[in-house]
Amino acid sequence: MAEQVVTLKIKRGEGGGPSRWEEFKVPRKPMMNVISCLMEIQKNPVTVGGGNTTPVNWDSSCLEEVCGACTMVINGRARQSCSTLVHEISPNGEPIVLEPMTKFPRVRDLVVDRQRMFDSLKRVKAWIQVDGSHFLGAGPKVSQEDQEVMYPLSRCMTCGCCVESCPNYNERSAFMGPQVISLVRLYNMHPSGKMQAGARLDAIMGDGGIADCGKAQNCVKVCPKQIPLTESIAVMGRETFKRALFGWLLKG
Amino acid sequence: MTVIKLCEAGIPVDLLSLVPVKRSHSVCAQGGINASVNIKGEGDSPYTHFYETVKGGDFLANQPPVKGMADAAPGIVFMLDRMGVPFNRTPEGNLDFRRFGGTLFHRTAFAGATTGQQLLYALDEQVRRWETITVEDERGVTIPGEMMVRKFEYFDLTGLVLDSGGVCRGVVVQDLKTGEQMTFRGDAVCLATGGPGLVFGRSTNSVINTGSAAAIAYQQGALYGNGEFIQVHPTAIPGQDKLRLISESVRGEGGRVWVPKDRNDRRLGKDIPEGERYYFLEERYPKYRNLVPRDIASREIFRTVRHEGYSAEGQEAAYLDVTHLTRTPAGKAGVRKKLEGVLEIYEKFVGVDPYENPMKIFPAVHYSMGGLWVDFEKDESTGSLKAVSPRNQMTNIPGLFATGEADYQYHGANRLGANSLLSCIYGGMVTGPAMAAWRESRKESAFDLSSSLFDSELSRRREEFEALSRRAGGEFTVNPYRLHHELGDMMLTKVTVERHNKELDDVIGKIKEYQAQWHKCAALDTAMKGTMSQPVVFLRHLKGMLDLAEIIAAGARAREECRGAHYKPDFDPELHENDPKAVGRDDAHWLKTTLATYTPEGAKLSYEEVDVSLEKLAKRDYGKVSKPTKTEGASAQASAEK
Numbered sequence: 001m002a003e004q005v006v007t008l009k010i011k012r013g014e015g016g017g018p019s020r021w022e023e024f025k026v027p028r029k030p031m032m033n034v035i036s037c038l039m040e041i042q043k044n045p046v047t048v049g050g051g052n053t054t055p056v057n058w059d060s061s062c063l064e065e066v067c068g069a070c071t072m073v074i075n076g077r078a079r080q081s082c083s084t085l086v087h088e089i090s091p092n093g094e095p096i097v098l099e100p101m102t103k104f105p106r107v108r109d110l111v112v113d114r115q116r117m118f119d120s121l122k123r124v125k126a127w128i129q130v131d132g133s134h135f136l137g138a139g140p141k142v143s144q145e146d147q148e149v150m151y152p153l154s155r156c157m158t159c160g161c162c163v164e165s166c167p168n169y170n171e172r173s174a175f176m177g178p179q180v181i182s183l184v185r186l187y188n189m190h191p192s193g194k195m196q197a198g199a200r201l202d203a204i205m206g207d208g209g210i211a212d213c214g215k216a217q218n219c220v221k222v223c224p225k226q227i228p229l230t231e232s233i234a235v236m237g238r239e240t241f242k243r244a245l246f247g248w249l250l251k252g
Numbered sequence: 253m254t255v256i257k258l259c260e261a262g263i264p265v266d267l268l269s270l271v272p273v274k275r276s277h278s279v280c281a282q283g284g285i286n287a288s289v290n291i292k293g294e295g296d297s298p299y300t301h302f303y304e305t306v307k308g309g310d311f312l313a314n315q316p317p318v319k320g321m322a323d324a325a326p327g328i329v330f331m332l333d334r335m336g337v338p339f340n341r342t343p344e345g346n347l348d349f350r351r352f353g354g355t356l357f358h359r360t361a362f363a364g365a366t367t368g369q370q371l372l373y374a375l376d377e378q379v380r381r382w383e384t385i386t387v388e389d390e391r392g393v394t395i396p397g398e399m400m401v402r403k404f405e406y407f408d409l410t411g412l413v414l415d416s417g418g419v420c421r422g423v424v425v426q427d428l429k430t431g432e433q434m435t436f437r438g439d440a441v442c443l444a445t446g447g448p449g450l451v452f453g454r455s456t457n458s459v460i461n462t463g464s465a466a467a468i469a470y471q472q473g474a475l476y477g478n479g480e481f482i483q484v485h486p487t488a489i490p491g492q493d494k495l496r497l498i499s500e501s502v503r504g505e506g507g508r509v510w511v512p513k514d515r516n517d518r519r520l521g522k523d524i525p526e527g528e529r530y531y532f533l534e535e536r537y538p539k540y541r542n543l544v545p546r547d548i549a550s551r552e553i554f555r556t557v558r559h560e561g562y563s564a565e566g567q568e569a570a571y572l573d574v575t576h577l578t579r580t581p582a583g584k585a586g587v588r589k590k591l592e593g594v595l596e597i598y599e600k601f602v603g604v605d606p607y608e609n610p611m612k613i614f615p616a617v618h619y620s621m622g623g624l625w626v627d628f629e630k631d632e633s634t635g636s637l638k639a640v641s642p643r644n645q646m647t648n649i650p651g652l653f654a655t656g657e658a659d660y661q662y663h664g665a666n667r668l669g670a671n672s673l674l675s676c677i678y679g680g681m682v683t684g685p686a687m688a689a690w691r692e693s694r695k696e697s698a699f700d701l702s703s704s705l706f707d708s709e710l711s712r713r714r715e716e717f718e719a720l721s722r723r724a725g726g727e728f729t730v731n732p733y734r735l736h737h738e739l740g741d742m743m744l745t746k747v748t749v750e751r752h753n754k755e756l757d758d759v760i761g762k763i764k765e766y767q768a769q770w771h772k773c774a775a776l777d778t779a780m781k782g783t784m785s786q787p788v789v790f791l792r793h794l795k796g797m798l799d800l801a802e803i804i805a806a807g808a809r810a811r812e813e814c815r816g817a818h819y820k821p822d823f824d825p826e827l828h829e830n831d832p833k834a835v836g837r838d839d840a841h842w843l844k845t846t847l848a849t850y851t852p853e854g855a856k857l858s859y860e861e862v863d864v865s866l867e868k869l870a871k872r873d874y875g876k877v878s879k880p881t882k883t884e885g886a887s888a889q890a891s892a893e894k
Binding site: 014015029030031032033035036039042043044045054055057059060061062063064065066067068069082083085087088107108111113114115118121122125126127128129130132133134135136137138139140141142143144147150151154155157158187190192193 | 253256257260271272274275276277279280327330331333334335336338339340341342343344345346347363364366369370373374377378380381383384405429458459460491492493494496497597600601602603681731733734737776777778780782783784785786787
């Protein structure tokens with residue numbers, strides 16, 4: 001019979017300061033996820049040793065795996081804590097280990113600052129350049145086939161799982177990560193996004209761009225939205241190659 | 253949207269957000285956005301959309317803004333399409349539209365099952381573009397290094413800066429990553445801070461939806477309108493940490509709601525033969541069937557399960573079933589294509605395959621029709637909203653605007669599905685120009701005022717926070733998270749689908765007790781300087797939630813009728829045929845907006861007339877067949893008792 005408690009080992013600390021481990025036991029309930037365990041700790045912030053401590057800080061918002069906020073490293077793997085169910089990762093009461101993501105500066109406990117990912121979106125012009133929000137009639141027609149390619153790419157939550165698992169993404173490298181390359185593919189596919197395709201390709205051909213991908217292929221395995229990241233990298237690899245070869249002709 | 257409109261008018265904006273913008277609650281909107289484009293040639297029109305929206309809201313919404321919204325809807329969807337939202341398409345490559353509750357037309361554009369996420373992303377991207385564009389002065393000279401949008405994420409409102417004339421001149425905010433508080437000046441301030449779902453503990457809302465910013469505005473004098481109107485969504489998955497929505501689009505695409513006819517049936521849903529299923533919505537509403545408006549569907553499910561004793565596998569739930577759709581020619585792949593994202597939630601969080609098993613669902617708090625009271629200016633020639641007026645979307649605090657779920661304007665007593673994304677974008681399209689017009693009309697800019705005004709509010713808020721973070725030991729014995737849990741449980745059981753005056757009296761008394769207990773809440777954290785401290789911030793939010801709970805409960809207690817999402821069985825003529833008090837919707841006395849004013853003693857209520865200048869009141873009728881199930885219900889009851 002399964003244990004009636006959930007054991008959590010949590011790596012805690014402030015900013016760049018030292019880390020410490022704290023262990024908690026919380027009552028086990030049906031359909032529990034990692035977030036509901038953390039909520040139990042808030043109601044009774046006492047460690048296994050009986051010591052009073054502070055409630056754990058963590059990021060969360062939607063709890064439906066569409067916002068990307070609650071990403072953390074759970075038992076060694078980056079994933080959303082809302083969609084990590086206790087009965088799946090701890091069927092027999094195995095301890096659950098929670099750590100902050102390692103590729104971003106820690107704010108406190110399990111909260112990290114993922115600003116770098118949002119900054120990359122600016123660099124690659126991850127938007128459609130509309131003439132304005134005033135009325136200009138319907139948008140361009142898009143085939144069902146293209147929509148079916150674009151929609152999955154557009155579900156990227158900027159959660160950070162892919163870059164956490166990427167050996168080439170770290171504080172010493174300028175690599176922007178697979179998610180950015182995949183979004184360039186999305187905007188370059190769009191009928192009016194295409195018109196700025198060259199500028200976006202240039203952005204991923206420079207420092208921190210597609211050439212920094214080491215083809216480890218971890219990203220596609222950990223993406224919670226199953227975005228075909230490696231396929232996007234391959235497609236963009238071809239596009240940037242073409243531009244490197246013939247781009248000077250276009251620039252005229 | 254407000255930000256984009258301001259930038260387009262050449263006005264630089266400071267955008268402050270509690271979480272990174274991409275992680276805001278709009279991501280949770282699944283189903284779609286309404287616009288009467290009439291793509292299927294059904295004879296739909298913006299006027300019909302307007303009428304169905306005010307009717308769906310039981311005529312409590314001011315009609316001119318609703319008309320403005322319905323008229324603007326097709327243009328809004330086209331604009332989003334131009335911004336690259338990957339909407340689903342027809343074979344010709346046009347936007348596809350589906351059916352939603354409260355209408356018989358295909359009016360809802362959608363992007364997979366995450367329309368809200370896709371709309372938010374598109375607008376966030378446009379704002380990000382403005383983050384890279386430099387400010388130009390009046391002569392067209394760029395100001396180096398100054399961007400049109402400065403974005404500050406992980407910032408929380410702690411106070412409004414009001415001048416001696418009561419005009420809003422800026423805000424005090426806290427950088428949650430460091431705990432540091434600071435002021436921002438603004439010639440106009442807009443709160444687009446969402447709804448207060450967390451007042452009910454667990455809801456379909458994101459955990460950031462505490463309503464804190466609206467509560468602070470209320471504490472500083474902003475009126476709160478129609479707080480008692482809280483939409484309960486009929487179909488959510490019960491969970492420990494939140495109640496996850498299963499979108500109305502499931503019913504729009506043919507999903508059916510039922511319970512086993514035998515109240516003691518403990519078999520799995522999929523093992524119950526067709527003949528032993530009770531499709532109570534279809535039987536009671538043969539015209540709209542499973543697509544009756546949300547308040548009605550919630551009430552029927554609640555009544556069927558709670559009062560009539562039906563259940564799903566013995567649990568307090570009904571079934572929402574798509575398994576029959578997998579047996580149609582389109583098959584499982586067809587269902588998957590349209591509903592994958594929604595059904596994935598069930599699969600992921602319940603661990604059961606919804607293509608094979610009917611889903612177990614129960615109603616959950618979903619949306620607040622109420623919110624900060626905002627003004628509007630009517631265009632007398634069209635009956636609609638005046639396109640540009642500084643009055644539009646402005647609260648009673650001059651210079652302070654509100655939009656989105658944080659305002660009360662567009663949904664009356666009940667919101668129709670797929671109107672929320674529309675109202676928040678339309679609200680922004682109106683608010684941006686309104687703020688620009690207000691700024692234009694001011695003689696003195698906030699940036700010309702003496703800093704003492706800002707400094708005094710800042711030091712007041714700093715002292716407040718420091719006092720909170722010092723709360724440890726001694727009298728501070730209450731855990732704020734447990735207090736929140738108690739508040740949520742009470743609000744959820746007593747102030748949602750059904751409301752009784754006696755219970756509401758108890759609730760109001762209890763909230764007073766909780767407010768007293770709040771003063772005994774411990775900080776649970778030392779809030780070291782320069783460090784994030786979620787528990788202390790939560791204390792501030794909890795105070796706001798207690799105030800909002802009071803507004804909701806007091807408004808509900810006072811309103812002696814049934815209207816939209818506000819339902820009191822004691823006033824339902826169907827249940828009390830010969831009771832003169834049971835008037836149902838009481839237009840003679842209650843066709844008015846509830847306004848709550850903050851006083852140190854509690855919420856003070858007053859009322860305002862509703863602008864019903866465009867459409868006459870009609871009975872809100874969705875073709876319910878009167879008591880079709882009485883005999884069947886009675887016999888089932890008898891067998892259950894045996």
